[in-house]
Amino acid sequence: xxxxxIRKLLVIFIVIIPVFTYSDCKxxxxxxxxGDILYQLTMTPSTVYFSASGGSIYFSPLADPYSxxxxxxPSEMFSKLADAKSGDILQVTGKVFWDCSYVYQSxxxxxxxxxxxxxxxxxxxxxxLYGKK
Numbered sequence: 001x002x003x004x005x006i007r008k009l010l011v012i013f014i015v016i017i018p019v020f021t022y023s024d025c026k027x028x029x030x031x032x033x034x035g036d037i038l039y040q041l042t043m044t045p046s047t048v049y050f051s052a053s054g055g056s057i058y059f060s061p062l063a064d065p066y067s068x069x070x071x072x073x074p075s076e077m078f079s080k081l082a083d084a085k086s087g088d089i090l091q092v093t094g095k096v097f098w099d100c101s102y103v104y105q106s107x108x109x110x111x112x113x114x115x116x117x118x119x120x121x122x123x124x125x126x127x128x129l130y131g132k133k
Contacts, residue, residue, distance in 0.1 A: 037097060
């Protein structure tokens, strides 16, 4: 009698314990300018585009022309673009985050697309590439 109870308890623990210890859900990375940092760009040559007012600044690295990176802090960095024209190649440094719109859209249908969208807290933009002024 005692052996049957012990076997039933063992079976219950074998079935129930994995339910509580295994979770198939993965934490999704936080997106946006205050999200989880994906990686750091350091002096990355990029084609930078901006509006005349500086309200919108974005770029595509030369090594990854299919991706678009939007400045999280365009008003802070606009003064560094005084000598540049929209479409110039500049070096960009900053912390990269997923763009929330891209994350939501890609979770629905965009798997494997080469076109990715990011947001960047830019810490520096340098206009002289390879020592040229």
